[in-house]
Amino acid sequence: MLKDFIDLLKNSKGIKVLIILTALDVFFGILRAIKDKDTNSTFGINGLIRKTGMLISAIVLLLLDVVIDLNFIGFIPKDILAYSPVEFVGISTFFAILFILFESLSVLKNMFFNSSKSGQLLNYKTIEFNETLINITF
Numbered sequence: 001m002l003k004d005f006i007d008l009l010k011n012s013k014g015i016k017v018l019i020i021l022t023a024l025d026v027f028f029g030i031l032r033a034i035k036d037k038d039t040n041s042t043f044g045i046n047g048l049i050r051k052t053g054m055l056i057s058a059i060v061l062l063l064l065d066v067v068i069d070l071n072f073i074g075f076i077p078k079d080i081l082a083y084s085p086v087e088f089v090g091i092s093t094f095f096a097i098l099f100i101l102f103e104s105l106s107v108l109k110n111m112f113f114n115s116s117k118s119g120q121l122l123n124y125k126t127i128e129f130n131e132t133l134i135n136i137t138f
Contacts (some may be wrong), residue, residue: 008062014096015058021103022051028110035114054099061092 072094
């Protein structure tokens, strides 16, 4: 049973993407702290605790998907479903999407604060992306 759950974790694309984005966010956050010469261990530890909690939540939700068969497809906007015609979205997939959006914006924010010229374009695209998210119809 444990081997099956480990296989499920290995095959979860949402968990993999979330781990990659979390690592990128931590990396760019460290670069930002070095650039700004503002290293604050309390702030860094709080961020790491939050990210660890998010990853543990994603893993627990994956386990919950095995136990409870809930379909959250109704919570995914139709505009997004047009790109990926899926018929089932479990609770772990649903929250993985939300966590991935959150981490993506955090990575973009840290990249913006780390750059100068490319940051202006990145800032514009991030604002455009945020406005797109706000205007999505359910």
